[in-house]
Amino acid sequence: DAGKGGYDHYMLKEIHEQPTSLRQTLRGRADPATGDIALEDFPPGTFEEISRVQFVACGTSYHAGLVGSHFIGSRGLPAQTFLASEYAVSAPPVDENTLVVGVTQSGETADTLSALRRAEAGGARTLAVTNVVGSTAARECDDAMFIRAGPEIGVAATKTFSSQVVSLSLLGERLVRDVVGRRSDDTQDVLSALADLPDHVQRILDYTKAHRVAKRYRDSDSYFFIGRGSVFPVALEGALKFKEISYEHAEGFAAGELKHGPLALVTPATPVFAVFTGRHDRKTLSNMKEVEARGAPVVAVASETNEEIVQYADDVLTIPDTHPDVAGILANVQLQLLSYHAAAQLDRPIDKPRNLAKSVTVE
Numbered sequence: 028d029a030g031k032g033g034y035d036h037y038m039l040k041e042i043h044e045q046p047t048s049l050r051q052t053l054r055g056r057a058d059p060a061t062g063d064i065a066l067e068d069f070p071p072g073t074f075e076e077i078s079r080v081q082f083v084a085c086g087t088s089y090h091a092g093l094v095g096s097h098f099i100g101s102r103g104l105p106a107q108t109f110l111a112s113e114y115a116v117s118a119p120p121v122d123e124n125t126l127v128v129g130v131t132q133s134g135e136t137a138d139t140l141s142a143l144r145r146a147e148a149g150g151a152r153t154l155a156v157t158n159v160v161g162s163t164a165a166r167e168c169d170d171a172m173f174i175r176a177g178p179e180i181g182v183a184a185t186k187t188f189s190s191q192v193v194s195l196s197l198l199g200e201r202l203v204r205d206v207v208g209r210r211s212d213d214t215q216d217v218l219s220a221l222a223d224l225p226d227h228v229q230r231i232l233d234y235t236k237a238h239r240v241a242k243r244y245r246d247s248d249s250y251f252f253i254g255r256g257s258v259f260p261v262a263l264e265g266a267l268k269f270k271e272i273s274y275e276h277a278e279g280f281a282a283g284e285l286k287h288g289p290l291a292l293v294t295p296a297t298p299v300f301a302v303f304t305g306r307h308d309r310k311t312l313s314n315m316k317e318v319e320a321r322g323a324p325v326v327a328v329a330s331e332t333n334e335e336i337v338q339y340a341d342d343v344l345t346i347p348d349t350h351p352d353v354a355g356i357l358a359n360v361q362l363q364l365l366s367y368h369a370a371a372q373l374d375r376p377i378d379k380p381r382n383l384a385k386s387v388t389v390e
């Protein structure tokens with residue numbers, strides 16, 4: 028209990044550690060004033076030979092990888108994210124100009140290690156993005172980048188997801204500069220948003236209404252999460268966290284896919300959590316209205332200044348205004364809190380959910 032620092036669970040402690048862990052992840056690596064990026068082992072030019080990037084990962088780390096490939100791909104460098112367990116059995120072609128990035132908190136996940144070994148055997152260059160110095164992934168890959176989130180005890184990954192996404196944004200910016208040959212147009216805006224991130228997360232922790240929202244929708248049949256673009260992975264992550272610790276049925280969908288099938292599941296007993304970033308909001312708002320028309324309660328996770336969304340939603344979990352590519356990290360913190368409180372109200376064993384392990388070392 029001493030290790031929980033006064034919190035009821037490690038998960039809650041780790042959620043609250045995020046302002047500190049994010050500062051550690053960022054320390055010395057980016058200067059918003061000049062736009063400079065300084066990644067210890069990756070000076071400018073490190074990735075000049077690379078022509079495409081593939082991320083391999085599992086679970087929460089897979090969702091971070093999806094955010095990473097969206098970030099890089101939208102800035103002109105071909106990038107894809109694969110579930111490591113699938114990559115290990117049906118890998119796409121690679122060559123010496125392919126960078127395969129294993130995203131793994133523990134650095135010990137068997138599926139991710141298999142995928143990285145397969146990539147290496149195919150001649151790709153490999154890089155581990157991990158929290159654990161000396162882990163198998165860090166040792167076996169050609170290079171390693173450490174996310175510096177500090178130890179994470181709760182089986183549900185929280186602070187490491189945030190630090191993974193920040194690390195992949197910085198790595199992504201380095202890659203884009205080396206390969207595309209110029210800074211992203213919005214580099215300084217992204218770096219400023221990252222610099223503000225620890226304070227923004229603190230603001231969410233201080234003012235969240237997630238416990239009230241969790242209580243209000245406690246007896247629902249299922250919980251759905253939707254997002255578009257950079258926050259489609261946040262919808263997936265919100266649902267994974269929710270099912271993992273509350274044992275309630277939850278699913279994440281690309282907002283635009285609802286009408287292609289999942290809408291049949293939507294009823295007044297299926298609250299829908301819609302994530303907004305300030306980009307593509309109009310389309311996601313129209314998806315939100317589609318589920319409302321079927322009687323589902325809608326909880327928007329959105330900027331505190333977006334009055335139109337606030338007006339249509341039944342409840343709002345607000346996030347500070349920031350760059351759209353950083354907003355997902357903030358929205359995810361609200362969803363971490365939502366899952367935590369839903370599970371706590373159901374008296375679940377939050378730090379050790381049934382059937383799950385912190386590190387999965389079998390394929």
Ligand code: AGP
Binds near residue numbers: 139
């Ligand atoms: C996250 O809450 C899960 N416990 C799980 O999905 C985890 O992210 C996955 O097993 C990958 O672990 P890794 O990051 O250590 O490779």
